[in-house]
Amino acid sequence: xxxxxxxxxxxxxxxxxxxxxxxxxxxxxxxxxxxxxxxxxxxxxxxxxxxxxxxxxxxxxxxxxxxxxxxxxxxxxxxxxxxxxxxxxxxxxxxxxxxxxxxxxxxxxxxxxxxxxxxxxxxxxxxxxxxxxxxxxxxxxxxxxxxxxxxxxxxxxxxxxxxxxxxxxxxxxxxxxxxxxxxxxxxxxxxxxxxxxxxxxxxxxxxxxxxxxxxxxxxxxxxxxxxxxxxxxxxxxxxxxxxxxxxxxxxxxxxxxxxxxxxxxxxxxxxxxxxxxxxxxx
Ligand SMILES: NC(=O)c1ccc[n+]([C@@H]2O[C@H](COP(=O)([O-])OP(=O)(O)OC[C@H]3O[C@@H](n4cnc5c(N)ncnc54)[C@H](OP(=O)(O)O)[C@@H]3O)[C@@H](O)[C@H]2O)c1
Numbered sequence: 001x002x003x004x005x006x007x008x009x010x011x012x013x014x015x016x017x018x019x020x021x022x023x024x025x026x027x028x029x030x031x032x033x034x035x036x037x038x039x040x041x042x043x044x045x046x047x048x049x050x051x052x053x054x055x056x057x058x059x060x061x062x063x064x065x066x067x068x069x070x071x072x073x074x075x076x077x078x079x080x081x082x083x084x085x086x087x088x089x090x091x092x093x094x095x096x097x098x099x100x101x102x103x104x105x106x107x108x109x110x111x112x113x114x115x116x117x118x119x120x121x122x123x124x125x126x127x128x129x130x131x132x133x134x135x136x137x138x139x140x141x142x143x144x145x146x147x148x149x150x151x152x153x154x155x156x157x158x159x160x161x162x163x164x165x166x167x168x169x170x171x172x173x174x175x176x177x178x179x180x181x182x183x184x185x186x187x188x189x190x191x192x193x194x195x196x197x198x199x200x201x202x203x204x205x206x207x208x209x210x211x212x213x214x215x216x217x218x219x220x221x222x223x224x225x226x227x228x229x230x231x232x233x234x235x236x237x238x239x240x241x242x243x244x245x246x247x248x249x250x251x252x253x254x255x256x257x258x259x260x261x262x263x264x265x266x267x268x269x270x271x272x273x274x275x276x277x278x279x280x281x282x
Contacts, residue, residue, distance in 0.1 A: 212252075
């Protein structure tokens with residue numbers, strides 16, 4: 001079934017689907033097969049990154065599909081070792097050569113790496129790369145409120161999206177509030193906690209799922225959408241790919257949203273990756 005996924009309009013006027021496809025572990029010939037299957041089901045927003053080592057796989061799937069280039073929203077990220085302005089521009093060009101595209105639809109700074117303090121310079125590079133036509137929409141990932149404030153102060157340019165860890169046990173309420181005030185759309189990475197935190201067997205989520213004759217995964221994605229987020233679940237199997245798009249035919253009540261929001265844990269991160277401390281040096 002080919003789903004027409006609803007879209008959200010970003011602060012720069014671009015529209016992107018509320019559900020995209022994560023690609024950690026999507027590699028090689030099997031990865032191309034998984035991507036082609038996802039395209040057939042209607043996925044158009046594809047989240048890749050240099051440190052997933054699969055920009056070539058994503059590019060190959062795009063070339064093999066019959067879907068026009070302009071229908072895709074291909075999103076990649078700037079690795080931590082390339083935050084200096086000119087290195088960032090060269091890196092974006094290199095990634096485009098690897099994926100075989102003329103531009104990225106969406107591009108993020110992967111992590112702020114605050115100890116290096118180069119993320120404002122990296123942000124200026126993204127602003128320039130957008131002007132050069134290498135990127136359509138620019139955003140960030142794993143940026144805390146202080147990182148957002150600094151790049152906005154230094155450039156006057158507000159990111160369109162901030163891709164952050166967000167799942168039922170770590171729902172990022174305060175961070176989402178900051179995004180709302182700034183006009184930034186929240187994009188949830190690891191919306192299922194990468195299957196590491198047993199979220200699918202949570203009794204509250206299972207009960208809500210039974211009420212709606214849906215799966216726990218579908219309830220989690222529906223909760224995300226009702227919070228106003230984009231989510232990018234990774235799904236390799238056709239069944240999961242299909243399921244994750246069948247979330248626009250039901251609605252969680254105010255009480256069910258409250259129950260989902262109450263599952264938050266202060267130490268709910270799956271891998272303890274606090275952006276204030278975590279450094280990514282691909
Ligand atoms: N910006 C960042 O720093 C950052 C960090 C981490 C991840 N990300 C992005 O976010 C994406 C998603 O996160 P993730 O890959 O860590 O994990 P995830 O999406 O939370 O979970 C993926 C796991 O859930 C399973 N799954 C998918 N749909 C399911 C369903 N309907 N029912 C049951 N199980 C289901 C998948 O299995 P199958 O594959 O077998 O279907 C896979 O094992 C990544 O792939 C990546 O693109 C970004």
